[in-house]
Amino acid sequence: MNHILSHQPIKTDSSNRFASNTMTERFPRIIHSILQANPTYPGRVQKRLEELSRKMVENGEIPPLVDSAFDQDQWNCLYRSCQGQGWQETEWFFAETYAYRLLLEACEYFSTLKDPFGPLKERELEQGTAFWPLLAEAETRKNGGAPGTPRSLKEELLQALLLSLWGNRADLSFSGGTALDTTGEIPETLVAQDDQPALDHLLGLQGASEEAESSGREIHLVLDNTGSELAADVALSLTLRRLLKVPLVLHLKLYPTYVSDTTVADLHRFLDVAATHPREEVRSRASAFGAALKEGAIRLAPDDFWCQPLFLADAPPRITRALDRAGMVIFKGDLNYRRAMHDTIWPPGTPLAEAIRCRHEAPWLFLRTIKSDCLAGVSRERCQALQAEDPSWRTSGTRGLLQLASD
Numbered sequence: 484m485n486h487i488l489s490h491q492p493i494k495t496d497s498s499n500r501f502a503s504n505t506m507t508e509r510f511p512r513i514i515h516s517i518l519q520a521n522p523t524y525p526g527r528v529q530k531r532l533e534e535l536s537r538k539m540v541e542n543g544e545i546p547p548l549v550d551s552a553f554d555q556d557q558w559n560c561l562y563r564s565c566q567g568q569g570w571q572e573t574e575w576f577f578a579e580t581y582a583y584r585l586l587l588e589a590c591e592y593f594s595t596l597k598d599p600f601g602p603l604k605e606r607e608l609e610q611g612t613a614f615w616p617l618l619a620e621a622e623t624r625k626n627g628g629a630p631g632t633p634r635s636l637k638e639e640l641l642q643a644l645l646l647s648l649w650g651n652r653a654d655l656s657f658s659g660g661t662a663l664d665t666t667g668e669i670p671e672t673l674v675a676q677d678d679q680p681a682l683d684h685l686l687g688l689q690g691a692s693e694e695a696e697s698s699g700r701e702i703h704l705v706l707d708n709t710g711s712e713l714a715a716d717v718a719l720s721l722t723l724r725r726l727l728k729v730p731l732v733l734h735l736k737l738y739p740t741y742v743s744d745t746t747v748a749d750l751h752r753f754l755d756v757a758a759t760h761p762r763e764e765v766r767s768r769a770s771a772f773g774a775a776l777k778e779g780a781i782r783l784a785p786d787d788f789w790c791q792p793l794f795l796a797d798a799p800p801r802i803t804r805a806l807d808r809a810g811m812v813i814f815k816g817d818l819n820y821r822r823a824m825h826d827t828i829w830p831p832g833t834p835l836a837e838a839i840r841c842r843h844e845a846p847w848l849f850l851r852t853i854k855s856d857c858l859a860g861v862s863r864e865r866c867q868a869l870q871a872e873d874p875s876w877r878t879s880g881t882r883g884l885l886q887l888a889s890d
């Protein structure tokens with residue numbers, strides 16, 4: 484069995500093969516890729532990274548942060564939950580998230596602001612393929628109503644949501660990114676699809692003008708990876724603005740983490756490269772997004788909460804207040820799903836509300852390519868059928884979900 488059902492967060496021990504493998508093999512491979520991508524790191528940085536990798540492989544004790552930093556006290560408080568434990572015998576959500584913070588410390592990020600994942604992110608942008616979702620959005624916008632394109636506002640919204648969902652496959656902490664599926668149809672590879680209630684709610688937010696902001700009709704989008712996924716999320720943002728005329732708030736990571744998770748710097752770098760793309764559609768979409776940022780119709784909300792091993796039920800008031808102001812919150816990706824569902828493998832059929840364990844004023848929509856075992860809200864029958872079809876369905880990144888949690 485790859486995983487054991489329980490009401491507790493996934494652990495990095497033998498009870499969960501994928502989590503255990505993350506700490507013994509996958510994260511050490513990420514450290515190795517960072518060393519290769521940053522050949523000019525001084526010896527002391529290389530040594531710290533190699534030591535971090537060795538400790539993980541050998542199930543060494545998880546170390547505290549040692550360099551002073553703005554968030555050191557908070558992390559040392561969080562660290563107490565695992566003090567004395569080894570990397571292969573603790574909660575996965577904490578271990579993995581903290582490992583990325585230790586990686587930043589080893590790379591002296593806060594004294595150089597040099598993103599250790601920068602070369603990897605840049606490589607994806609240089610390929611040019613990262614901008615493909617913007618071409619798909621431009622195509623839909625141009626051909627609206629033509630044969631084979633969305634005929635209704637609902638269909639167009641759904642196509643943008645699915646483009647964003649499958650954009651989550653391109654995640655450098657999981658793979659080098661794969662082609663996006665933008666057929667717009669709901670493939671059978673979605674294990675849950677609350678598309679109709681989600682679309683009905685989104686349509687109810689339609690605002691004729693910007694007064695929508697005061698009436699709690701903002702749509703909040705909690706971003707995930709930069710590159711291809713960000714392109715799909717920029718396309719989704721532009722579609723939501725064009726069709727619903729609602730203001731958007733994009734939540735991002737305050738500093739680099741999980742290899743390709745989007746920071747404000749990443750978003751501006753993405754727009755700068757898109758502005759010089761050979762395809763006019765990409766340049767015009769980047770320009771439209773930049774204009775929406777400039778006029779305040781799209782706002783950015785970076786926060787280090789999204790870099791910490793805290794579940795949404797334990798979010799600080801500044802985050803809760805912001806999300807409760809929304810007309811809908813759209814959470815992108817696997818990590819944010821884990822954050823909402825207490826990174827637990829809930830018994831099949833467990834309702835989302837039971838897994839989330841906190842009240843939220845706005846409906847929460849999850850657009851996730853499934854890359855880890857955490858799951859809720861999927862029936863026993865569906866789980867059994869998926870398991871019979873492909874035992875790796877929970878971690879292969881080939882299944883997705885579009886789930887709506889409304890209190």
Ligand SMILES: O=P(O)(O)OC[C@@]1(O)O[C@H](CO)[C@@H](O)[C@@H]1O
Binds near residue numbers: 505
């Ligand atoms: O949030 P994303 O980028 O979609 O996925 C990130 C992630 O969930 O994917 C891996 C699981 O395969 C984890 O190591 C990591 O937390």
